[in-house]
Structure formats: structure tokens, C-alpha cells
Amino acid sequence: SQQGEEDPQALSIQEGENATMNCSYKTSINNLQWYRQNSGRGLVHLILIRSNEREKHSGRLRVTLDTSKKSSSLLITASRAADTASYFCATDEGDYKLSFGAGTTVTVRA
């Protein structure tokens, strides 16, 4: 089955800067979800964007979806040290499962 693939693999930014990461996938999807994982911890759901949506916001998060390019981006604005984590995109093809990418590791420097 297809999986989302994130880019870049790692990102280091200064507190207050924006962080952008991208996700590409291969086939049709019902929705795409972004998750955060702090080191050794569980996955925290951030946002879901459906295949008929192009952009969605939640607090400091902005997600875009381009189904023609089979890609999504996650923007975190005004980053904080607490945003340091790994971020994963996960695609839902409508077959009762999520397919995860390898993730982007974000480090926010104080």
C-alpha cells in the first residue's frame, strides 16, 4: 500500500520562526492526517484534511492539500520550544487503515 513521505527528514529552526514540512503520496486518498510524536511517546492527532479540501487551519497550524500533485504541507507558525517533535503525515485510502510516512524531526532552538 502507498505511504506518505515527508520532506525534509529533519528541520532545525529558531523559536519564533515558521516551520514547513511536506508530504507526498502515491494514489487516491479519502483524507490525509498529520500527527505529532514527542520522543518515545504516543501519536497526537493534529489535523485532518479531506480530499475535497484545499486548506485547513487549526491554531498555529496550517495544512494544504494538492490532490493533483498528491502532496500536502504542514506549516507551524511562530514556533515554540514545545513544538520540538517528529511530525508524520498519514494517508487514509478508505480501507480502514492509515499509512504513515517516515516523519520530519523538528527541533526548535530557544
Added chain:
Amino acid sequence: EPEVTQTPSHQVTQMGQEVILRCVPISNHLYFYWYRQILGQKVEFLVSFYNNEISEKSEIFDDQFSVERPDGSNFTLKIRSTKLEDSAMYFCASSPAGDTQYFGPGTRLTVL
């Protein structure tokens, strides 16, 4: 806010032993899932469960694995005869309608 809970947080077992990982999904959710994450690797889907039966399972979910919802609140994953390569973090997730999935904190399984 309701959360998915998992027990134990860490399980150590000998190769060949049976283990049962337990999850309590969010109470009004209808869809349940198990995933695993081997250290340093991607999160991998194992199985989904809806209406008291398996909806989908991956190639990883072979005859050594089984799931059960024994009492309407718990959702368990059993591994009958553990192998070294089963060492991983196992995540349970639940969903109200099969879209947004909410994950538990995970059980770290170490097979010696």
C-alpha cells in the same frame, strides 16, 4: 478530554511466550486499530476492527496475532508466541466514524 489508554506501558517477555496488550478505546468510538512502530522506523498498520470483526489486516498480522473486544470496553492484541522481531512500540487507536484516529500512549514490548 477522553483519551485512549493502554496497559502495560512496558512489557518484557521471553521469546516464545504469549503476551496480551490491553487498550481501552474512547467510549463512544466504533472503530479500533492496532499499529506498531519498531524503534527508528515508520508506524505500521496491523489490524482494524469494527462491529466485532476484523475489517482489514496487514501482512504482519499473521496467525500469531489475534484481537478481541471481550467486554465492550477493552480491546486486546494477543501475540501467541513472541519472536525477537516483535519488539516494538504497539499503539492502539480508536475512531468515532472511521476517519480521525486517536492514539493511545503505546506499550513498549521487549522480547528477550
